[in-house]
Amino acid sequence: MSRESPAWARALRALTLLAIDPEGLRGLTLRARAGPVRQVFETALARLAGPARRIHPDLSDTQLFGGADIAATLARGKLVRAPGLADHPARLVLTMAERTRPGLAARLAQLLDSSPGHALVLLDEGIEAEEAAPITLTERLALYVSLEGIHHAAAKPLLPAPADLATARARLAMIRHAPGDIATLAVLAQSFGIDSLRAPLLALRAARANAAFLGQDEVTPDDLRLAAELVYPSRATQMPQEPEQQEQSPPEEPQDQAQASSDLPDIPDDILVDAIAALLPPALLDQLSQTRPNRGAATGSGAGQRRKALQRGRPLPARPGTPDGRARIDIIATLRAAAPWQGARRAARPEAKGLIIHPGDIHLRRYEDRSDRLLIFAVDASGSAAMARLAEAKGAVELLLAQAYARRDRVAMIAFRGTTADVILAPTRALAQAKRQLAGLPGGGGTPLASALEATLALARQAQGQGLSPAIAFLTDARANITLDGQGDRTQAAEDTKRLAGLLRAQGLPAIVIDTAMRPGPAPAQLAADMGARHLPLPRADARMISTAVTAALGD
Amino acid sequence: MTAPFPFSAIVGQDDMKLAMILTAVEPGLGGVLVFGDRGTGKSTAVRALAALLPPIRMVAGSPVNAETPEDTPDWAAAPSDEIVERPTPVVDLPLGVTEDRVTGALDIERALTRGEKAFEPGLLARANRGYLYIDEVNLLEDHIVDLLLDVAQSGENVVEREGLSIRHAARFVLVGSGNPEEGELRPQLLDRFGLSVEVRSPTDIEQRIEVIRRRDAYESDTDAFMTRWQAEDSVIRKAILAARQGLRGVITPDEILRDCATLCTAIGADGLRGELTLLRAGRALAAYHGEAALERSHLRAVGPLALCHRLRRDPLDEAGSATRITRAMDEVWG
Numbered sequence: 001m002s003r004e005s006p007a008w009a010r011a012l013r014a015l016t017l018l019a020i021d022p023e024g025l026r027g028l029t030l031r032a033r034a035g036p037v038r039q040v041f042e043t044a045l046a047r048l049a050g051p052a053r054r055i056h057p058d059l060s061d062t063q064l065f066g067g068a069d070i071a072a073t074l075a076r077g078k079l080v081r082a083p084g085l086a087d088h089p090a091r092l093v094l095t096m097a098e099r100t101r102p103g104l105a106a107r108l109a110q111l112l113d114s115s116p117g118h119a120l121v122l123l124d125e126g127i128e129a130e131e132a133a134p135i136t137l138t139e140r141l142a143l144y145v146s147l148e149g150i151h152h153a154a155a156k157p158l159l160p161a162p163a164d165l166a167t168a169r170a171r172l173a174m175i176r177h178a179p180g181d182i183a184t185l186a187v188l189a190q191s192f193g194i195d196s197l198r199a200p201l202l203a204l205r206a207a208r209a210n211a212a213f214l215g216q217d218e219v220t221p222d223d224l225r226l227a228a229e230l231v232y233p234s235r236a237t238q239m240p241q242e243p244e245q246q247e248q249s250p251p252e253e254p255q256d257q258a259q260a261s262s263d264l265p266d267i268p269d270d271i272l273v274d275a276i277a278a279l280l281p282p283a284l285l286d287q288l289s290q291t292r293p294n295r296g297a298a299t300g301s302g303a304g305q306r307r308k309a310l311q312r313g314r315p316l317p318a319r320p321g322t323p324d325g326r327a328r329i330d331i332i333a334t335l336r337a338a339a340p341w342q343g344a345r346r347a348a349r350p351e352a353k354g355l356i357i358h359p360g361d362i363h364l365r366r367y368e369d370r371s372d373r374l375l376i377f378a379v380d381a382s383g384s385a386a387m388a389r390l391a392e393a394k395g396a397v398e399l400l401l402a403q404a405y406a407r408r409d410r411v412a413m414i415a416f417r418g419t420t421a422d423v424i425l426a427p428t429r430a431l432a433q434a435k436r437q438l439a440g441l442p443g444g445g446g447t448p449l450a451s452a453l454e455a456t457l458a459l460a461r462q463a464q465g466q467g468l469s470p471a472i473a474f475l476t477d478a479r480a481n482i483t484l485d486g487q488g489d490r491t492q493a494a495e496d497t498k499r500l501a502g503l504l505r506a507q508g509l510p511a512i513v514i515d516t517a518m519r520p521g522p523a524p525a526q527l528a529a530d531m532g533a534r535h536l537p538l539p540r541a542d543a544r545m546i547s548t549a550v551t552a553a554l555g556d
Numbered sequence: 557m558t559a560p561f562p563f564s565a566i567v568g569q570d571d572m573k574l575a576m577i578l579t580a581v582e583p584g585l586g587g588v589l590v591f592g593d594r595g596t597g598k599s600t601a602v603r604a605l606a607a608l609l610p611p612i613r614m615v616a617g618s619p620v621n622a623e624t625p626e627d628t629p630d631w632a633a634a635p636s637d638e639i640v641e642r643p644t645p646v647v648d649l650p651l652g653v654t655e656d657r658v659t660g661a662l663d664i665e666r667a668l669t670r671g672e673k674a675f676e677p678g679l680l681a682r683a684n685r686g687y688l689y690i691d692e693v694n695l696l697e698d699h700i701v702d703l704l705l706d707v708a709q710s711g712e713n714v715v716e717r718e719g720l721s722i723r724h725a726a727r728f729v730l731v732g733s734g735n736p737e738e739g740e741l742r743p744q745l746l747d748r749f750g751l752s753v754e755v756r757s758p759t760d761i762e763q764r765i766e767v768i769r770r771r772d773a774y775e776s777d778t779d780a781f782m783t784r785w786q787a788e789d790s791v792i793r794k795a796i797l798a799a800r801q802g803l804r805g806v807i808t809p810d811e812i813l814r815d816c817a818t819l820c821t822a823i824g825a826d827g828l829r830g831e832l833t834l835l836r837a838g839r840a841l842a843a844y845h846g847e848a849a850l851e852r853s854h855l856r857a858v859g860p861l862a863l864c865h866r867l868r869r870d871p872l873d874e875a876g877s878a879t880r881i882t883r884a885m886d887e888v889w890g
Binding site (some may be wrong): 024102103106109110113114136173183186189195197198199200204 | 599695
């Protein structure tokens with residue numbers, strides 16, 4: 001082995017631990033794009049003992065939980081049950097895990113919770129940060145492996161011999177751990193902002209499995225470190241606080257208590273913290289100032305939304321398949337598929353009456369479910385903005401309207417000035433009207449940014465209820481000086497704005513803040529960060545530039 | 557199937573445990589909604605509670621867990637006379653479930669093989685006399701939630717579809733859980749749940765360690781752990797059974813009714829469901845404590861559970877809604 005890679009060694013160790021204690025660790029999340037290194041890892045994965053099944057995100061309930069075997073039932077004329085994957089404990093390998101819908105994730109989570117024999121391996125090929133396997137599942141699986149930065153030459157599928165693994169498995173029940181170990185792991189988890197109590201539990205199991213693998217009788221600090229390295233980095237939401245910050249910050253009590261009861265370590269070993277910190281995904285640091293990406297809400301893929309969005313569902317060509325309770329049978333297509341064979345089938349079964357339909361003939365209906373997009377423009381028409389850029393902003397909105405027209409998007413417009421924010425245009429496709437409203441928009445007065453956010457939020461929620469996917473474009477200089485109840489108080493206004501922006505971010509809608517300030521300042525960028533939106537500073541732009549930028553930021 | 561985690565061994569989360577116990581005492585409360593972080597023991601608590609309750613007696617093989625052969629609906633196969641004991645059912649409702657599977661539908665298998673029109677009971681039938689647990693209730697499709705709440709309130713499942721006309725008893729306690737970060741429930745639905753609890757991961761490090769210690773003990777030696785907590789569990793079980801007996805006997809003084817009404821008016825809860833739930837929950841608590849009359853202290857204890865989800869949304873009040881209820885109680889009752 002000329003090129004040793006610690007990351008690869010860790011990945012292999014994760015596999016080894018999973019082989020030793022699949023019941024306790026529940027599984028592994030592999031995040032890597034397809035490539036030679038992943039290939040090697042999968043080869044190693046396939047070599048693990050025990051039954052394994054590959055599943056995909058479109059798995060039906062019948063395949064998962066079993067059900068009537070329709071083909072066999074039809075053929076024999078009596079009910080034949082087909083066992084599902086849930087009936088045979090196995091290692092389930094879910095490919096393309098980043099495309100798992102919440103429905104399947106919930107079922108798999110249920111399966112993991114109720115049946116200890118199953119382990120789950122998620123192969124996550126996501127590229128973007130938001131494109132990831134559902135948290136419902138990753139949270140339940142102990143191990144997380146990322147193959148990023150591992151050179152192909154270093155990747156060799158060298159797993160311990162099966163006999164060694166079997167020995168380790170047998171030893172597992174005998175491994176002891178010191179009472180302080182639990183405390184160490186719990187304190188460590190908390191210092192990385194991991195709220196869930198599953199994480200330290202899983203880390204403890206991993207540490208024990210590692211001790212068993214190394215042939216020890218009890219868990220050593222090295223085992224704890226390795227376990228923490230494998231379990232914590234993907235879950236961390238914050239960097240541990242610096243010691244001097246801890247001295248100032250009020251929540252010091254737990255630390256004091258910890259020191260009082262002597263069996264608890266006061267702060268987790270620096271070495272442990274450093275080891276994990278080094279493994280944190282690099283993007284975490286950038287994300288910390290904002291929050292973790294909000295799953296589900298991001299593209300409105302909440303379970304309820306997608307189907308409701310069938311406002312303009314277009315039928316797609318029918319596809320052969322088995323009825324699974326989710327799709328409807330397309331009778332015409334089924335008959336059409338069966339028709340050519342009737343002669344031949346009748347010859348084979350002369351006693352049969354009527355049409356002879358085989359399970360392979362059954363076609364299912366499919367619809368294209370695409371929801372309408374609603375672009376909500378919130379236009380700052382206050383004095384500060386009006387002076388500067390209102391005309392430009394109007395121009396930009398007009399250009400966007402033209403594009404919206406081409407895409408058959410709906411638009412809504414909120415203008416805020418003086419002390420209130422008004423919906424000057426309810427969601428509509430009548431874009432000519434939008435243009436008229438915009439042209440007549442007067443400027444001047446204070447900047448009631450908080451009210452504007454509130455109105456936008458209400459409108460977006462209402463639109464979601466109707467099955468639209470709202471996207472928000474905020475054109476403002478973010479100089480909030482009017483509070484939510486219409487008072488002129490700059491400090492209070494800023495506070496109100498921040499809170500409402502947080503609420504808006506919680507909705508996870510695509511949003512963009514177009515900075516129309518005369519001079520660049522921190523306020524619009526801050527607003528964008530609070531809203532979880534993109535910030536688009538446009539020092540001196542023409543309307544066309546704004547429009548291209550918005551199109552790019554909000555995506556198609 | 558290993559034994560569920562013992563109810564009494566759950567560390568902290570007192571509100572959640574109390575709410576669950578109250579629904580066990582008075583199933584008519586209308587279910588519990590548990591909102592909170594991941595990994596806080598929401599599903600553990602539901603399963604633990606069901607395991608804690610005494611087994612139900614039911615007709616063997618009954619699809620709706622009927623108590624007596626007469627209760628078995630006529631569409632089911634002829635009831636046997638044998639009565640068996642079964643643990644209280646807990647049915648999980650997966651997300652993305654179809655209406656057919658919830659309410660039951662035409663039994664396709666029998667229709668295909670024997671050409672018979674028969675009813676295949678759904679999850680509601682299986683949950684009768686037990687618990688129906690929905691994880692991530694806020695991600696469930698609206699029409700399914702509507703249907704569930706409707707059945708939960710009427711106690712009867714009526715199916716009119718595909719030429720079938722079927723009804724059967726479906727009395728269950730609905731337990732919903734979810735993570736508010738992923739979407740909210742409509743206020744109309746919130747209001748239908750009797751009690752609501754917000755759970756958080758414990759922040760106290762000692763408590764966190766204790767949670768992990770117990771869970772680890774449970775996993776490494778389940779039998780010993782179950783034996784260790786048997787006594788505590790049976791204390792709760794006896795208290796629940798006694799409370800069920802005593803519930804009808806709890807006296808409700810008139811001034812307590814007035815207290816309920818003034819509190820609900822003060823917080824501006826819509827409708828009268830708030831008062832009714834508050835009253836029932838208070839009575840269940842009084843019965844659980846073995847007391848003969850409902851007192852203000854009981855209302856105080858259950859007030860946040862029964863009312864905190866009935867407040868009008870106020871985006872700017874960051875104090876949790878439970879705090880707002882407590883504040884209102886202090887103001888109104890002094």
